[in-house]
Amino acid sequence: MHCPFLASIDLASYTNPTQGLDSKALSFIGNVFAKLDQTSTDDAFLYLQQTVGLFTTYFDVSSLSSTDDIISLLDSGAAKVFVNRQQLDQLVSNKIDQDRMVLVLPGNTKQEIIDAISGTSVDVYSHQVRDIELVEAWLKEYGTDRPEVFVSFASPDIENVLKLSKLSAIPIIPAELLTVDPKVNPESISVSAVLLSNVTSDRPDGLFTTLVTDERGIALGLVYSSEESVAESLRTGRGVYQSRKRGLWYKGESSGDIQELVGITLDCDHDCLRYIVKQKGRGFCHLATATCFGPYRGLSRLQQTLRRRMSSAPEGSYTARLFSDPLLLNAKIVEEANELCQANTKSEVAFEAADLFYFALTKCIASGLTLEEVEQNLDAKSSKVKRRKGDAKVAYTTKPATQDCNLNGRMSNEAVKGNSSSLKANNNPVKLQEERIQMRRYVTAEEPPEKIQEALRRPSQRSSEQIMGIVHPIIEAIKTRGDAALLEYTHKFDKAITLTSPVLHAPFPHSLMQLSPETIQAIDTSFENIRRFHAAQKEEKPLVVETMPGVVCSRFSRPIERVGLYVPGGTAILPSTALMLGVPAMVAGCKKIVIASPPRSDGSITPEIVYVAQKIGAESIVLAGGAQAVAALAYGTESVSKVDKILGPGNQFVTAAKMIVSNDTSAGVSIDMPAGPSEVLVVADESANPAFVASDLLSQAEHGVDSQVVLIAVGLTEPQLAAIDDELHTQAIVLPRVDIIRGAIEHSVTLVVKDIAEAMMLSNLYAPEHLILQVQDAESVVALVENAGSVFVGQWTPESVGDYSAGVNHSLPTYGYAKQYSGVNLGSYIKHITSSQLTKEGLRNVGGAVMQLAKVEELEAHRRAVSLRLGVN
Structure with missing residues (x-):
């Protein structure tokens, strides 16, 4: 070229x-x-x-x-x-x-x-x-x-x-x-x-032979160009050619099958132009095929099919199921990679490689990625001059090659078997049920205290230095380049390729809130319960105290004017978080409510979140996640409104960004609390139902592989402990997020203690985000709680009700921060202002103390402010 x-x-x-x-x-x-x-x-x-x-x-x-x-x-x-x-x-x-x-x-x-x-x-x-x-x-x-x-x-x-x-x-x-x-x-x-200065033409009319290709270099057709048509293409950013009969030909002007210009290059002999385009509509050819040489083939054809399936899949389509079930898709990729490793003959390798390409390309399309971008990545790698040794990771070399590996490098037959309904049984000799999901167990009376404390350590997070090194440049980019940087990071991290603006402003179109009646009713019920509970937290009137005759001190509350609510969108859709953050903001009377949440790959936001945003009166939704969303809320951009406080949970990068901006005086923003991965601690005695206990543990384990669940068993026998273990495994293996649960259970523990006093001592030491009391007379045990984000009392109170609909808030301190922080509540959205009002008598009564203390501190102007009023020296 x-x-x-x-x-x-x-x-x-x-x-x-x-x-x-x-x-x-x-x-x-x-x-x-x-x-x-x-x-x-x-x-x-x-x-x-x-x-x-x-x-x-x-x-x-x-x-x-x-x-x-x-x-x-x-x-x-x-x-x-x-x-x-x-x-x-x-x-x-x-x-x-x-x-x-x-x-x-x-x-x-x-x-x-x-x-x-x-x-x-x-x-x-x-x-x-x-x-x-x-x-x-x-x-x-x-x-x-x-x-x-x-x-x-x-x-x-x-x-x-x-x-x-x-x-x-x-x-x-x-x-x-x-x-x-x-x-x-x-x-x-x-x-x-x-x-065109060096381009030659052997045609009598002087037109230039022009090959039109897509971004992958696939030839779409042969046309002709002139200097005028090239200039018009560059001016309009479209495919414009020279028709030998009709003059300038704006491709797609009548059919709608237009082309976006990507680039224009020359061949080695300078006698042929190459137009690189993004073809829209049915295709390039007037016969409505992708190319003038027939339909696409191979990977290009598969990409075209997958794109159609993603937007309008026929009922029963397997590809549609893959798009809607990412765990199944991940499992199939792992399975097919394993089967390619086992293939021996040329035909077997071709067959299994084709399967792997299909599932891998489905993953790309689901993530908003194109073949062209994958190939650009390959080209970028080919330009590298520094070469790594290239050995496989230890996890892939220490086990037989016929076993499956997941993307985290852990051996994971179960991830495949638990999520795929169309497995080739003869290639999967190990049964999922043989690999138990079970928590480590310690009897506290048999272990030194140091070992118990070590067992209660949270899963290690990446070092703060490592996280800060990633987050700081992102924040600086948002501060200096605003919307442009925000869109770039959203495209990079969230694969949202179609965004032209990072903000969706109210009023939100009804078309973005298309929900089933059942979902609307569930959100409305939760909304009302959350509203009632937080409205009850309102202060009825200012606090007024006369501290001495003529000296009246008061305290009154005002809402924080502008709040930013971060709603995660990583491994799950979380309209519940939008409710938990948005309803108290509405009740408090915050004048400006801005929600930030990562968009889907097509640039849209989940309709449940849009519906909640409309109900709470949000000003806008920022279509971004991660540190970049936090920075946009903290400093504002051309499109994003700056806020005074940022609330909401998130991953390590979100938490780091919140900490950074809250310590930057130029941002002028506060945060609700630091946060880490989700966690639950269940205290259970012999009265607890094993199935209930297991379900409560799993409800938090499914949040993420870095989540942790803890069971404190009060005086349970071996059969009683075994009953809980059996329930945990039996319930887990049928859950769609079983691979995530396995990761969480790896660093989760059961502690067997002698009595409720010891159980609560360990619970207060751990300071869980969620504390569930499945014990006799659970209500009386609440008096022993010193550190917890939220407490769920009795066997009929699963943590799930707090997450969604009971009315309490689910935005809670994690990673041990329940020792210092409260969960989100109405007070999170208000500030208190104090006032004092003195009569002349009051100033006489308190003036002597004021003047003496000012004298001790050698602040003469302070002393004189009183003495002048009282007419004393």
Whole structure:
């Protein structure tokens, strides 16, 4: 693929230039150039991360001192680096491919050029050229059978650019001097003119043969172009060609099968254009097929089918079931990977590989990912110059290759067998039921206290340094680049590829709240119960106390004006969290309520959350999750309203972001509490129903593999403990999230204690998010609770009712923070203001004490504020 020219950009402003080409127009060319210095290398790495697959990027690094930085740039995706002679020799000694380097010529005289290029076969760069005739002369002498020659100009103009382009040099032109619309910007250099300067045509009408392909390079059809049609394509961002009969042909104008322009390139002989497009509608051909050479085949055909199935799957479609059941899909990927490992003959390998491709591509489409993006990732990996050893992880080499492995590296036959209804039984000799789901057990009387404390340790989280290192750059990007950064992170982390705005504003369209009557009734019931409980927490009137005659002190409450509610959307849809956070905010009277929640891959938000947002009177929904959503709420963006307090649970990145912004005085924002993974502690005695106990433990274990559940068994015998263990396993293996439950149970424990006093001592030490008391006379045991987020009393009070509909709040302190924090309540949304009012008599009564203490503290102005009023010295 020939590179006709490079657009020179400033990394700091390429996405929002003051003049010239914007990032979209730049992407049509696809080839960009940037000069780096010691202060801009960080910008270069960030740019490469953001533009993978969009641009082929060339960097002038001749002023950099670090060879390691240059190698890292190549490893991060730079197409070529422009280097001085010393750097070239160092990179060659590091065994860097010379095709990735361009030698910057030290001067522009003929002798300097000859001396520089002698003995080397790398591409060369003549920069800031003034003597165009001299460069023309040595290009002609150099000939065409040579490495590439890049040229930049001291004073770029269209005439000089075209002169050198016709000699097959590659001009480097500042992007601010280029235009895709020469009629509007006649003083600028026309992109189409430079692009076509070296193109030839053997047709009598002078039209250029044009091959139209999709992003994967699949040929869609053959058409013709002219300089006018190319200019119009670049101007409109669409596929526009030259019809031999009708003039300009705007593809899809009548049929609706339009094309979005991705890029325009040349072939090696410069006699054929290649249009790369995103084809919309039925396809390219007038016969309504994907291509003029027939329908798609292979992976492209499968991708087309999967996209249709995702939007309108026929009833009973297996693919539709995979889209709606991610655990089944994950299990099938693991199963097919295992079967590919077992395949021996050529036909067996082809059969199993095809199965694996099908399920893997289904996973991609479900995540909003395309084959083109996967291939871009492959291309990016191929450009790396640093190579890892490439050994398999230990978990995959220490067990026989015929066993299944899940994506966390743990051996996981059960994840496959528990979630797939169409397994090949002869390839799965180990039965799921043989692998018990069981908690570790300790008898406290038989173990030292240190071991019991160790058993109650929460699952280890990633180090705070590691988390902060990831979160800080995200927060800074949101602070400095606002909506643009928010959309980029949403696309990157949530795979929401269609968003044009990060915010959905009220009033919310009814079409976004299409719910079943049963779901609406359930939300309405929960809403009302939560409202009643939190409304009862309102203070009836201000607190007024006369502390001494004539001295009246009061305290009154006011709602926090602007609140941001973070509703997670990772492994489950959580409208219940929207209710728990939103209803108290509404009851408190907060003037502005903003919800933030990750969007689905198609850019939409779950209808349940939209329905709740409408009921609580939310101003807007921010379509983002993670640290980027927290930062947007804390600092505000062009579209996101800044808030005064952020509430809601989240993963480690969300928690870290909340802690960072709450400690940043420029943000001016507070948070509800730190948070960790979900947890429950169940205290059970001989009166407890084993099935109830197991169900309560599993209801929290299914939240995530980092969740923890604890059972404190008060005086239970071995048969009674075994009954709970049996129930736990029997109930778990039929649950759809059994693989998550297994991960949680791995770090969960049963503690056998002698009496209720010891049980509550350990419970208070652990300070659980949820405490369930399945014991005799449970109500009386509540008096022993010192540390807990929320308590569920008696066998008829499962934790689930607190999560959804009883009325208490489920946004609670976890990871032991119940020792210091309350769960979310009405008080979380209000602030207290105190006031004092004194009569003259009151000031006389208290004035002496005030003046004396001010004197002791040597604050004379304080003392005089009283003495002046009382007329004393």
